[in-house]
Amino acid sequence: MLMTVSYRGADPGDLGYLLHKHPDRVHDFDLAVGQAHVFYPELDEHSCTAALLLEVDPIELVRSKRFRGDAGTLGHYVNDRPYASGSMLAVALGSVFRTAMTGRSDARPELAASPLDLRIGLHAVPLRGGADLPRRLFEPLGWRLEESTGLLDDRFPEWGASPYASITLRGSLRLGEALRQLYVLLPVLDDAKHYWVADAEVDKLLRAGEGWLPQHPERELISRRYLVHQREYVAAATARLAELDQDAGTLTEPGGEAEDxxxxxxxxxxxxxxxxxxxxxxxxxxxxxxxxxxxxxxxxxxxxxxxxxxxxxxxxxxxxxxxxxxxxxxxxxxxxxxxxxxxxxxxxxxxxxxxxxxxxxxxxxxxxxxxxxxxxxxxxxxxxxxxxxxxxxxxxxxxxxxxxxxxxxxxxxxxxxxxxxxxxxxxxxxxxxxxxxxxxxxxxxxxxxxxxxxxxxxxxxxxxxxxxxx
CATH class of the missing domain: 3.40.50.150 (Vaccinia Virus protein VP39)
Known part of the structure; x- marks a missing residue:
């Protein structure tokens, strides 16, 4: 699984300060979901790109009790979990870029608090919910979206189109907010998680969704999918988001009214x-x-x-x-x-x-x-x-x-x-x-x-x- 974050600015290398990862090094992390690597394939006077690569061991994934696959069936062994950009990539993002997600940067505080010219690349993104779902999720947040899809297998065109896409997002957002959006929306696009969902997930959703989710037109769908359709948790999240929406009083009113x-x-x-x-x-x-x-x-x-x-x-x-x-x-x-x-x-x-x-x-x-x-x-x-x-x-x-x-x-x-x-x-x-x-x-x-x-x-x-x- 691969995700890239590119920044264009007066000093593109500042992206390293914002991500708390030095561009001159390859950073390796052993995570519960696999091994993550952060490196910078591009850094010049115009642009800087950071890449997050997550390697998942399919055998270890099957052995793990946390894997929510179809135990006892072939699907437990042959599936897209090690390759699809879903909840495992989101967990890796949250672990590796935890400080950046909070919007804190002691070295560049003004930059962390400012909208940046960002380009984010996502690969092997599942499209479970229709081809228009990525646009419904990302465009209300200010992103311009490009998708690239193809056949499931070029050798067998009769199998039809691939249910995966490469997605490029372009926009001017605060880096921390952009990362928090991805943390939530990657498993939403996949409509699946690789671990059991507990009540703590409601708090995670609200923390990551602060400032953007209460006013999102698809917040109910996002809540359902992020919480794996667990009714008790979805009801709790829906009520708390409505409360936050009402208290915000900016883009959306208690009944959902958009303010002038x-x-x-x-x-x-x-x-x-x-x-x-x-x-x-x-x-x-x-x-x-x-x-x-x-x-x-x-x-x-x-x-x-x-x-x-x-x-x-x-x-x-x-x-x-x-x-x-x-x-x-x-x-x-x-x-x-x-x-x-x-x-x-x-x-x-x-x-x-x-x-x-x-x-x-x-x-x-x-x-x-x-x-x-x-x-x-x-x-x-x-x-x-x-x-x-x-x-x-x-x-x-x-x-x-x-x-x-x-x-x-x-x-x-x-x-x-x-x-x-x-x-x-x-x-x-x-x-x-x-x-x-x-x-x-x-x-x-x-x-x-x-x-x-x-x-x-x-x-x-x-x-x-x-x-x-x-």
Missing amino acids: ATVAEAARPLNRLRADAVLAALDDVGARSVADVGCGPGALLSRLAADPRYTRIIGTDVSPAALETAARRLDLSERSDAQRDRITLHPSSVTYQDDRIAGLDAIVLMEVVEHIEPERLDAVARSVFGLAKPAAVVLTTPNAEYNARYPSLAAGAFRHPDHRFEWTRAELAAWAGGVADRYGYRVEFRAVGDPDPVLGPPTQLALFRVEVAA
């Missing part, structure tokens, strides 16, 4: 502005008992819990994994009995009656309705406004008109692949007005985020209050 550059540069990102607007609305109605319906990993709940004015806080979600993340975020296991009585979490769907949230001061639906099929919105209105009947409802949802401000969003596309619809301001007003009339509420509308003079704000908020009889 002007919003991203604001003092507070849109997800913070949205939560601030919800809290302001709760304050305006004097709420003390609140349910965050569709609470996700608990970002709003944590802010409610920090305010002693809220004496009863309920979080509900259809995802048990999200609720587990919220519980960890709220540190419920370490709270006193009184605090645990004050804050409760339980699984529930907004489309069904839930008497546990009935009669509260307020219910929050923050970026929830757009994830529901339009034909089920009447059920949402009935369960929230008709049956739970809180004194107030605070609802936020994207403003579809503002999508024109997102240059990366195609015309007519939604901000998140799970959105079933996105309303214009007029469409929200029509739906909210009808619900208010039907269930005895009055509604007002507020802008969230910096509004465009024509398109309006990025997020729209509807505040419903029960009509008081004269």
Whole structure:
């Protein structure tokens, strides 16, 4: 297995400082997966190339209990594991370039923290998942990708195309981030690992994916494949990535919304502005008992819990994994009995009656309705406004008109692949007005985020209050 990293810059030899491997030497490493060698086939005034070569002993691989092959079958002995650039190359990369992956370089700190002109070569890369999978994985990260494939065997063209490719990546990224992306995506392309996956793999995925994975459009596929489709681990990773996505508030919002550059540069990102607007609305109605319906990993709940004015806080979600993340975020296991009585979490769907949230001061639906099929919105209105009947409802949802401000969003596309619809301001007003009339509420509308003079704000908020009889 061979991987090359090339750098073009004013002093190309600085790549040696960044990788912590001197260009004048061949560096050898004995690893659990085989023997790794780092050497520099190219170094001149224009470019420097470092190569990582991993040699795997096929016989030792078969003997190893860590090998997850088809024991007892011929496939246990005849397979592509010693040659395909997958999890073994990723493990070697993580071992040999561990310090470089952290982005630390005492000799060249400014260079380590800066985007570099990089070219990465990968060979014998498995294409399990379609020929377009490498582009779906790498292009959203800023890489330009070239692939070279051929026949499986030139002597037998009837066998068809090879399921392996040579891939060249070109881009301007920080070296540490580029290495961490490869560490994750090599086994994802292969859709296999050579060792048993345990819960520690979730932490590895999150560490290596810091700064890029929470906002990746294929993060769910990446999580599934990296964690070898182990449901428990995938659910935990999905919930934690959603939490990181929500906290990032830059390229992707809690519901997956891509922010405009002007919003991203604001003092507070849109997800913070949205939560601030919800809290302001709760304050305006004097709420003390609140349910965050569709609470996700608990970002709003944590802010409610920090305010002693809220004496009863309920979080509900259809995802048990999200609720587990919220519980960890709220540190419920370490709270006193009184605090645990004050804050409760339980699984529930907004489309069904839930008497546990009935009669509260307020219910929050923050970026929830757009994830529901339009034909089920009447059920949402009935369960929230008709049956739970809180004194107030605070609802936020994207403003579809503002999508024109997102240059990366195609015309007519939604901000998140799970959105079933996105309303214009007029469409929200029509739906909210009808619900208010039907269930005895009055509604007002507020802008969230910096509004465009024509398109309006990025997020729209509807505040419903029960009509008081004269």
